[in-house]
Amino acid sequence: MNEKNIIQLSCPMPGFDFDVINLGHGSGGVLTHKLLNSGVFDVLKNDLLNTKHDGAVFELNGKLAFSTDSYVVNPVFFPGGNIGELAVNGTVNDLAMCGAMAKYLSLAFILEEGLPIEEFWQILNSIKKSADKAGVQVVTGDTKVVEKGKGDKIFINTSGIGIMHEKAAIGFSSIEEDDLIIISGNIAAHGIAIMSKRQGLEFETDILSDTCNLNFTIKKLLDRFGTLIHFLRDATRGGVASVLNEVAKDGGFGVEIRQKEIPVTEQVNGACEMLGLDPLYVANEGVFICIVNASVADAVVEILHQDGNGINAAIIGNITTGHKGQVVLQSNIGGRRVVNMLPGEQLPRIC
Amino acid sequence: MKYLHEYRDAAVADKYLAELKHVVTRPWTIMEVCGGQTHSLVKNGILSLLPDKINMVHGPGCPVCVTPLHLIDKAVYLAEEKNVILCSYGDMVRVPGSKKSLLEAKAAGADVRILYSPLEAVKLAKENPDKEVVFFAVGFETTAPANALSVLHACREAVMNYSILTSHVLVPPAIEAIVNDKANVVQGFLAAGHVCTIMGMDEYYPIVEKYKLPIVVTGFEPVDLLQGILMVVKQLERGEYKLENQYSRVVRPEGNPEARQVIEDIFEIADREWRGIGNIPLSGYEVNNNYAAYDANRKFAIDLTKAGESKECIAGEILRGIKKPGQCPQFGKKCTPLNPLGAPMVSSEGACAAYYHFSKMEELV
Structure with missing residues (x-):
C-alpha cells in the first residue's frame, strides 16, 4: 500500500444521516447496514471481507499462531495515536512476539451510544492505515452498541492469525543462563502520553505514544538469528518490570538489569518524577524485550539500531541462575534492589 | 535534567560512601523523617551500600500512613451516602478504612476521583453545581499551601459546593513525640527537605537545643541522602548537635513566605490524631473559623463509630x-x-511498601 492510497482512505467521511451512534446501529437492522455498508466495509474492503459472510473462509499453510486482545483505553484519542491503531498493532505485535507474522485479523466493536460518528470514522481509518502498514487484513468483524453509560465511547477486540516464522523457537523454555536482555527502545512513552490527557492529571507535554507494528522488525531478527533469539515479549501493560518478572518467575531464572542502561528520554523521566511513577512499570506499545544468546547480542542491537523501531535499543542486563524468580536492579549509584511485580495500578503520589 | 543528574552521580555517591566508612567508628541510629526519603533509600539500594554501623530507621513522614482510620471511613461514607464527588490524591485511595478503601467504594459505584491538584477539584465543583465536591486534603506542611489555595480559590469564585476534609499533620511535633517515646532509639534526624522548603528551618532550632540531637535538613536524591547521613554522622562522632541544611539548593532558612501566608490564612494549628501513633497535641492543621463553610468536617457533621x-x-x-x-x-x-x-503497606511512601517492592525477602530484617 503506497502513501497516496493511505491518504485517500483516511478521507472524506461519507454523508451519514446521523451524527452519533445510537442503539439502532447495533440492532442488525437498517441502521446497522447503513453503518457497515457505507462505512466499515468500504474502508476495510478486501476479498475475504467483501463476501459479507458470517465468517472468513481461507486456507493457510504451515504452523500458525493465534492471539486475541481487547482495547479499552481512555482517552480513545491520545498524543501519537488512537484506540484504532492500538487495536491493530497490539494484536499484530502479540503474534510477532510468538514468532509469527500476522496475516488476518478479526475486529469487534462495542460502541457506546452517543459516540460521535466522526470519531468512529477517524478510528476506523486509523485501523485501516495500521493494518496496511503491518501487512494484515481485517477479514471478519462485529459491531454492538451499548446504552450510554454502559461503555466508555468505544471498546475494540481484535483477534489475529499469523504464520509462524520457520526459524522461531521462542518461549520461556528457550531461555538459558548468561543470555543477554535487550530492550528495543525508549520506555514508558505510551503510558505517559495517555496520562498527560487524563482528567485531573492534564499536563503540557509533547510526549507521543510509541504505538507501532513490530512484526517486520521481529522478522528481520528471526531471519538473521533464528533460534538464537530465545524470548520475545512486548512490554505493554505493567511495563518492562512486569515482563522481566514473568521471565524470572515462569522461566525459573534470576534476572539482572542495570538502571543506567535502560533507555528513557529526559522528558518521560521528568514526567514520571513529577507524577511519582516508576518508568519500569509504565506501559509501552512499541517496545519489546528480547532475550538472546550472548554471542549475537551486539549484532541484534546493531540490526535494531538500523530499524526504525529500534533506534534506541540497548543491552540492559542478563539471565543468571542466582536469585531465581527475582529481578534485581543495579541502581545508578551501584546499589542493588529487587524489582517486583506491580500490585494493582500505579497511582500518582501525594508529594 | 538539571539538579537531578548531579545528585544521582555514581562517582559522587562513591565519594560520600568512602568518607562515611572513614568517619564512622561507632554504631549510630538515624531516622529519615520523610517517606519520600525512605522510598529513595530503598529504591536506590542505598541501605545495601551503607556501613554496617549505620542503622537507618524510618520515620512517620508518610501522610497517607498517619491519616486516621475514622477519616478514611468518613471519606468513604461521604462518597457512598452523601451524593459527594470525593476527590483524592492517588496514594490515598487504596488505604484500607475499617470496612473498605476509597478504591473499593469507587468499584462499588461511588464517585471517587483521583486528582493531582486540589485546584482541579474546585473546577469539578464549578462544573457540577448540583453535587458537593470534597477534596481529601491529607499531607504534611508540603501539601498544605496547595490545599489552602483551593479553599481561597473556591471562596474567591463563590463556589459553595466545595469543601476539604483535612488530615494535615506537622513534622516538628512528630519529631518531639518520637524523641519523648520511652522506646526511642533515634540519635539523629534527616529532616524532610520538602517540608522545610515551605516552612523554613526556624522551628527545628529549639528541638536541636532541647534534645541535643543533630538534625540535617535533607533532600531526596541518592547523593542528597548520603551527604545528609554523612553530616549527621560527623556531628554524632564529634559529640555535636546542630541544625544543618544539606538541601540548601531548595530550602531557604525562612522557607516560602507566600506559601506560609496562605496556610496561615486558611488553617489554624490543632491537636491531631496520627494513625498508629495516637494523639499529638498541636500537631496538625484544621480549617479556621473564617473558612468554616469550606470545612467538610463541619459541613457534613456526622459521628461515625x-x-x-x-x-x-x-x-x-x-x-x-x-x-x-x-x-x-x-x-x-x-x-x-x-x-x-x-x-504503611499501601502508600508509595510507606516503609512497608518500600521494603516489599524493592527488597529481597532475606535482606529485610
Whole structure:
C-alpha cells in the first residue's frame, strides 16, 4: 500500500444521516447496514471481507499462531495515536512476539451510544492505515452498541492469525543462563502520553505514544538469528518490570538489569518524577524485550539500531541462575534492589 | 535534567560512601523523617551500600500512613451516602478504612476521583453545581499551601459546593513525640527537605537545643541522602548537635513566605490524631473559623463509630522507628500491598511498601 492510497482512505467521511451512534446501529437492522455498508466495509474492503459472510473462509499453510486482545483505553484519542491503531498493532505485535507474522485479523466493536460518528470514522481509518502498514487484513468483524453509560465511547477486540516464522523457537523454555536482555527502545512513552490527557492529571507535554507494528522488525531478527533469539515479549501493560518478572518467575531464572542502561528520554523521566511513577512499570506499545544468546547480542542491537523501531535499543542486563524468580536492579549509584511485580495500578503520589 | 543528574552521580555517591566508612567508628541510629526519603533509600539500594554501623530507621513522614482510620471511613461514607464527588490524591485511595478503601467504594459505584491538584477539584465543583465536591486534603506542611489555595480559590469564585476534609499533620511535633517515646532509639534526624522548603528551618532550632540531637535538613536524591547521613554522622562522632541544611539548593532558612501566608490564612494549628501513633497535641492543621463553610468536617457533621485498628499491624512501631518492616510477623505473609493490614503497606511512601517492592525477602530484617 503506497502513501497516496493511505491518504485517500483516511478521507472524506461519507454523508451519514446521523451524527452519533445510537442503539439502532447495533440492532442488525437498517441502521446497522447503513453503518457497515457505507462505512466499515468500504474502508476495510478486501476479498475475504467483501463476501459479507458470517465468517472468513481461507486456507493457510504451515504452523500458525493465534492471539486475541481487547482495547479499552481512555482517552480513545491520545498524543501519537488512537484506540484504532492500538487495536491493530497490539494484536499484530502479540503474534510477532510468538514468532509469527500476522496475516488476518478479526475486529469487534462495542460502541457506546452517543459516540460521535466522526470519531468512529477517524478510528476506523486509523485501523485501516495500521493494518496496511503491518501487512494484515481485517477479514471478519462485529459491531454492538451499548446504552450510554454502559461503555466508555468505544471498546475494540481484535483477534489475529499469523504464520509462524520457520526459524522461531521462542518461549520461556528457550531461555538459558548468561543470555543477554535487550530492550528495543525508549520506555514508558505510551503510558505517559495517555496520562498527560487524563482528567485531573492534564499536563503540557509533547510526549507521543510509541504505538507501532513490530512484526517486520521481529522478522528481520528471526531471519538473521533464528533460534538464537530465545524470548520475545512486548512490554505493554505493567511495563518492562512486569515482563522481566514473568521471565524470572515462569522461566525459573534470576534476572539482572542495570538502571543506567535502560533507555528513557529526559522528558518521560521528568514526567514520571513529577507524577511519582516508576518508568519500569509504565506501559509501552512499541517496545519489546528480547532475550538472546550472548554471542549475537551486539549484532541484534546493531540490526535494531538500523530499524526504525529500534533506534534506541540497548543491552540492559542478563539471565543468571542466582536469585531465581527475582529481578534485581543495579541502581545508578551501584546499589542493588529487587524489582517486583506491580500490585494493582500505579497511582500518582501525594508529594 | 538539571539538579537531578548531579545528585544521582555514581562517582559522587562513591565519594560520600568512602568518607562515611572513614568517619564512622561507632554504631549510630538515624531516622529519615520523610517517606519520600525512605522510598529513595530503598529504591536506590542505598541501605545495601551503607556501613554496617549505620542503622537507618524510618520515620512517620508518610501522610497517607498517619491519616486516621475514622477519616478514611468518613471519606468513604461521604462518597457512598452523601451524593459527594470525593476527590483524592492517588496514594490515598487504596488505604484500607475499617470496612473498605476509597478504591473499593469507587468499584462499588461511588464517585471517587483521583486528582493531582486540589485546584482541579474546585473546577469539578464549578462544573457540577448540583453535587458537593470534597477534596481529601491529607499531607504534611508540603501539601498544605496547595490545599489552602483551593479553599481561597473556591471562596474567591463563590463556589459553595466545595469543601476539604483535612488530615494535615506537622513534622516538628512528630519529631518531639518520637524523641519523648520511652522506646526511642533515634540519635539523629534527616529532616524532610520538602517540608522545610515551605516552612523554613526556624522551628527545628529549639528541638536541636532541647534534645541535643543533630538534625540535617535533607533532600531526596541518592547523593542528597548520603551527604545528609554523612553530616549527621560527623556531628554524632564529634559529640555535636546542630541544625544543618544539606538541601540548601531548595530550602531557604525562612522557607516560602507566600506559601506560609496562605496556610496561615486558611488553617489554624490543632491537636491531631496520627494513625498508629495516637494523639499529638498541636500537631496538625484544621480549617479556621473564617473558612468554616469550606470545612467538610463541619459541613457534613456526622459521628461515625470509631473502628479499631488491626491488632496484627505494628504500624505504630514502624512509624516511630522502633521496628522495621521485616520485624513484623505479618510482613509479606498476611500483609501485602494487595491485602494490606495497615497503611504503611499501601502508600508509595510507606516503609512497608518500600521494603516489599524493592527488597529481597532475606535482606529485610
